């Protein structure tokens with residue numbers, strides 16, 4: 001056994017908390033109180049380890065043993081076997097579906113070993129509420145470095161040469177933005193963090209704010225010092241209660257430690273930071289809408305020709321960056337621009353955090369060097385598709401992004417390559433879809449989302465998107481016409497050209513990319529009245545293939561309306577009159593005998 | 604229409620926490636929403652006066668932001684996620700089941716004032732999709748089958 005003091009890290013990010021990790025944490029504290037052991041291990045609650053689906057996650061250091069799906073009732077065994085006797089509790093180890101074996105340290109697992117954590121470097125390793133933990137891992141050293149040994153010019157130069165591009169969506173060079181703001185001399189200037197994270201399916205910003213709030217604060221102070229700003233705001237999404245709490249605690253302890261407030265670390269530089277709680281409007285993630293929201297107005301975007309670096313908050317020069325962008329700043333300052341440039345590709349340096357979700361085996365947060373291929377992301381790290389079903393597509397970039405079909409599985413995951421194939425990076429949401437996802441319905445879903453979130457200022461955006469939703473509703477309900485496809489295309493063009501902000505300008509992307517790559521599916525819906533994914537209920541029917549059915553009876557048992565009949569060991573049959581097309585039989589059948597057909601009345 | 608159950612004392616307490624600056628409008632409205640479960644008309648007048656803003660401005664804030672509502676909500680707000688990750692893992696079926704068990708549609712409140720259903724876009728726990736949240740407690744990996752018993756727990760707790 002190592003002489004270093006043992007640590008037990010219990011993941012208390014949102015995902016693990018949902019699976020009762022807090023009780024696991026307190027159980028460890030209790031259990032260790034009643035243990036006679038020379039050196040009592042310290043127990044810490046940490047932020048998200050990324051593999052939330054397999055949570056609660058418990059790590060034992062320095063042994064590097066990681067346990068997954070830990071329940072309160074497992075705590076005794078972990079303490080007795082592992083802590084007291086140095087034995088590993090096999091059954092709680094990670095099961096690697098690629099290597100088909102259990103893995104002792106999470107670092108060796110397929111999900112983690114391809115990762116390279118910069119923005120997420122501390123998350124899962126520290127107690128987010130402890131500034132001491134952050135400092136132990138080099139926290140606030142970058143701040144000290146800039147305050148006492150760098151000029152604003154040098155700081156900006158360093159960020160510029162690192163090639164860091166904004167992680168919030170557009171990939172705008174961060175150094176450029178800082179330099180432009182630096183050059184304006186009308187004070188006050190503001191530094192703002194975009195923590196609105198509206199892209200459904202993405203949760204990296206949440207994880208950073210919850211799991212390592214100090215890195216965001218440190219990044220913002222560094223920028224403030226460089227551009228000469230004394231006041232900053234953190235705009236945090238309404239739903240993110242834990243993120244707001246941990247950020248608030250971190251701001252308070254940074255104040256107490258002299259990293260915020262007056263005369264920071266004795267340097268004479270002042271900077272104050274406060275949190276603004278969002279109001280639950282997607283469009284408020286857009287820079288000018290976000291600023292209007294901080295000012296206490298309705299969050300409507302304004303025309304882009306007025307740039308917010310020049311006239312931002314209260315019309316003063318403002319730097320707005322995304323949470324993940326901020327988290328990259330302290331390590332770049334400490335390790336240098338060259339170190340950062342060495343990661344990723346030439347024009348896309350560093351790493352990007354992706355949230356890998358949907359129909360993939362290992363869902364969670366993944367930080368990889370830019371330039372990693374989509375295939376590596378989905379298959380090596382993600383472990384492939386759930387139940388090994390066929391891969392159909394991924395959607396990146398959220399509602400403004402596009403879908404990527406399997407022909408492009410080898411695309412490099414970086415800003416430029418994704419743009420080239422009609423999708424975009426966005427905030428890094430990667431939604432994996434299999435053959436049971438209907439691409440037409442997905443397009444309909446995104447358009448409905450955007451119709452609801454449009455602020456309504458531009459007619460093209462407001463009316464255009466709703467019209468597209470109506471057309472897509474018709475197609476998915478079985479009332480589509482072939483002319484609809486041309487109409488969708490021409491509407492897409494108009495909305496793109498005539499809308500003011502990024503929401504409208506990118507809104508048609510989901511329709512355009514699905515039309516481009518999955519036109520056959522649209523035609524199948526319109527002409528053959530068939531949804532082969534079994535999602536559009538009017539265009540779906542289920543039946544049982546007599547030759548494949550083994551007569552196990554499972555489907556009949558699970559069918560909520562009793563629509564399936566048959567005797568054991570002989571082929572079963574579905575009655576179309578009683579079937580409500582819930583798809584239960586399709587998902588439970590062990591032999592793949594349930595097949596999806598088109599609209600039932602056609603048969 | 605004056606709602607007699609509204610105690611404006613509490614609104615005044617909320618206002619006292621903030622300096623009378625326009626930028627606190629959203630924060631004040633959030634606090635009011637939390638206090639009453641919605642934004643009552645009378646409080647909008649109070650806020651407008653306190654911040655020296657037209658009532659229409661306060662009203663448009665209250666209608667623009669989804670976190671605010673003009674109608675009273677239930678004691679427990681069931682938020683069912685229909686973000687993309689949840690959507691493709693079957694959140695529709697989950698929404699239908701919640702609506703059926705409570706016999707109301709999303710946006711409505713049960714007649715006993717106990718539950719409201721809201722459809723939200725992503726709760727940031729996408730790895731556990733489909734997800735629903737009741738009073739800040741997350742329920743991950745939800746299935747239709749689990750809905751009834753989860754709701755029953757809250758019914759019993761009242």
Ligand SMILES: Cc1cc2nc3c(=O)[nH]c(=O)nc-3n(C[C@H](O)[C@H](O)[C@H](O)COP(=O)(O)O)c2cc1C
Pocket residue numbers: 165166167168169170171172194195196197198199282283284285286287288320321322323325427501502503
């Ligand atoms: C409709 C819309 C929504 C957006 N939502 C977000 C968001 O939730 N988070 C974010 O960081 N950026 C969002 N953006 C991008 C921001 O406008 C802005 O580019 C970004 O915050 C700048 O930071 P960065 O350069 O560090 O990426 C959104 C843009 C648009 C048009």
Ligand code: SF4
Pocket residue numbers: 283300301453454455456457458459461462499500501502503504505
């Ligand atoms: S494009 Fe849409 S969301 Fe953007 S300003 Fe116009 S109406 Fe509002």
Ligand code: SF4
Pocket residue numbers: 544548549550551552553554555556571572588589590591592593594
């Ligand atoms: S579950 Fe599949 S194999 Fe079993 S009876 Fe139904 S159709 Fe046949």
Ligand code: FES
Pocket residue numbers: 011012013014015016017047048049050051052053055056057
């Ligand atoms: S919250 Fe624990 S792994 Fe994500």
Ligand code: FES
Pocket residue numbers: 200201202684685686687688689690724725726727728729730732733734
């Ligand atoms: S999509 Fe449902 S929690 Fe993110």
